[in-house]
Amino acid sequence: MIRLYHWCLDPAGRLVRLCLAEKGLGFETVESSPWAPHPDLKLLGPGAVAPALLQEGTGGRIVAVGTRAICEFLEESVEGEHLLPLHPGQRAEARRLWAWVEQGFEEVTDTLLTERVMQWVRRDRQPDSEKLRRGAHTLRGRLTFLNALVETHGFIAGRDLTLADLAAAAHLSACDYFGDIQWEAVPDLRTWYARIKSRPSFRPLLADRLDAVRPSPHYADLDF
Amino acid sequence: MIRLYHWCLDPAGRLVRLCLAEKGLGFETVESSPWAPHPDLKLLGPGAVAPALLQEGTGGRIVAVGTRAICEFLEESVEGEHLLPLHPGQRAEARRLWAWVEQGFEEVTDTLLTERVMQWVRRDRQPDSEKLRRGAHTLRGRLTFLNALVETHGFIAGRDLTLADLAAAAHLSACDYFGDIQWEAVPDLRTWYARIKSRPSFRPLLADRLDAVRPSPHYADLDF
Numbered sequence: 001m002i003r004l005y006h007w008c009l010d011p012a013g014r015l016v017r018l019c020l021a022e023k024g025l026g027f028e029t030v031e032s033s034p035w036a037p038h039p040d041l042k043l044l045g046p047g048a049v050a051p052a053l054l055q056e057g058t059g060g061r062i063v064a065v066g067t068r069a070i071c072e073f074l075e076e077s078v079e080g081e082h083l084l085p086l087h088p089g090q091r092a093e094a095r096r097l098w099a100w101v102e103q104g105f106e107e108v109t110d111t112l113l114t115e116r117v118m119q120w121v122r123r124d125r126q127p128d129s130e131k132l133r134r135g136a137h138t139l140r141g142r143l144t145f146l147n148a149l150v151e152t153h154g155f156i157a158g159r160d161l162t163l164a165d166l167a168a169a170a171h172l173s174a175c176d177y178f179g180d181i182q183w184e185a186v187p188d189l190r191t192w193y194a195r196i197k198s199r200p201s202f203r204p205l206l207a208d209r210l211d212a213v214r215p216s217p218h219y220a221d222l223d224f
Numbered sequence: 225m226i227r228l229y230h231w232c233l234d235p236a237g238r239l240v241r242l243c244l245a246e247k248g249l250g251f252e253t254v255e256s257s258p259w260a261p262h263p264d265l266k267l268l269g270p271g272a273v274a275p276a277l278l279q280e281g282t283g284g285r286i287v288a289v290g291t292r293a294i295c296e297f298l299e300e301s302v303e304g305e306h307l308l309p310l311h312p313g314q315r316a317e318a319r320r321l322w323a324w325v326e327q328g329f330e331e332v333t334d335t336l337l338t339e340r341v342m343q344w345v346r347r348d349r350q351p352d353s354e355k356l357r358r359g360a361h362t363l364r365g366r367l368t369f370l371n372a373l374v375e376t377h378g379f380i381a382g383r384d385l386t387l388a389d390l391a392a393a394a395h396l397s398a399c400d401y402f403g404d405i406q407w408e409a410v411p412d413l414r415t416w417y418a419r420i421k422s423r424p425s426f427r428p429l430l431a432d433r434l435d436a437v438r439p440s441p442h443y444a445d446l447d448f
Contacts, residue, residue: 045317045320046369046372046373047324047369048320060313061313062312062313062316063313063316063317064313064316064319064320065316065320066319066320066323066324067323068292068319068320068322068323069315069316069317069319069320069323070316072296072315072316072319073312073315073316073319076312076315077312088286088297088300088301089284089285089286089287089288091293091296091297091300092286092287092288092289092293092294092296092297093269093287093293095288095290095292095293095296095297096269096272096288096289096290096292096293098292099290099291099292099293100271100290145270145271148270149270
């Protein structure tokens with residue numbers, strides 16, 4: 001049995017859901033949002049936050065917290081679809097760009113996503129337009145870099161799908177929910193995203209809905 | 225032949241040097257500071273920054289950039305001292321806390337280290353005291369958390385040394401160069417640090433000197 005504590009629009013949780021689905025693993029989900037963390041998290045480890053994975057079975061009990069721990073655990077323990085290449089140099093490149101995505105999008109998530117979500121969680125404030133402006137500027141730079149990568153190789157870290165692609169798609173999909181991505185400025189990235197978005201692993205993410213905010217009109221559209 | 229592009233006080237480069245030394249690997253170093261990156265870095269990959277490792281030999285040419293790519297590559301390819309446990313659950317915990325250290329100390333490095341170093345690189349400004357105050361506050365919180373971990377287990381992620389310990393020691397040693405750590409407030413962490421500091425892998429870090437700033441008096445003292 002695998003249980004995942006996550007919040008549906010958190011890019012880190014989205015990466016883990018994509019990884020689990022690409023590996024063909026079934027799992028149950030428990031909601032744990034940033035503003036109301038599930039009480040179980042405290043029991044999983046000191047300072048544990050979502051996404052957190054709990055696996056119980058004949059092999060014992062495994063707790064993995066955070067994308068690095070969870071995705072490497074799944075890659076090491078599950079047969080089937082590889083999400084890191086076999087060649088050491090290509091593995092290093094995939095891990096570099098996976099790390100780049102997570103670090104590079106931190107500010108985007110902290111500004112764009114947090115502002116938009118906290119606006120309706122707290123209900124008492126307008127989003128901070130200066131923060132939104134800064135987040136949008138950072139996002140444009142990141143998109144340009146990713147566009148150049150996929151233009152060269154087809155995927156982010158080479159010719160095959162890796163965790164770097166799933167991490168990038170997880171982050172972009174959360175921004176895309178709010179319509180924050182100007183796709184016409186990054187045509188190669190748009191082609192790449194259409195390809196990733198069509199994978200069966202992506203379907204549950206495209207079905208996610210927040211109570212108070214509808215997604216952008218093209219969010220779930222495979223021919224956006 | 226292994227070549228490492230790094231800057232001596234950068235915690236990320238320090239983690240890689242510790243990892244290489246713990247694995248018993250010889251390597252040459254090439255200086256690449258944040259304010260004057262080495263021109264070779266551009267050739268290693270789009271957007272590559274230090275620390276970057278280049279390995280050339282009979283097995284071909286491997287480029288690994290960033291701590292996640294480099295340390296996982298060394299762990300996968302080099303026999304000898306393990307820096308991740310063998311049990312999947314313990315591996316996940318070591319990777320969680322390694323990631324926690326890198327994310328949690330980002331603000332500390334961005335404020336304390338950058339302010340102190342940029343002060344003498346630019347020579348035209350005083351450090352920003354508000355930034356130093358914020359950095360010191362963040363650092364205290366991180367130290368308290370690490371102290372609780374080593375008090376429980378002896379090491380950061382359990383009973384054995386892992387990449388989480390080396391990452392934490394790399395960050396603390398850079399702060400300690402400037403005397404920013406109040407060791408008397410975190411006695412268990414001090415005991416742990418004395419133990420790590422005494423390892424042969426740590427000696428080259430304790431010999432590092434910046435041209436313009438001497439280290440704190442106890443920086444290289446094993447009985448601090």
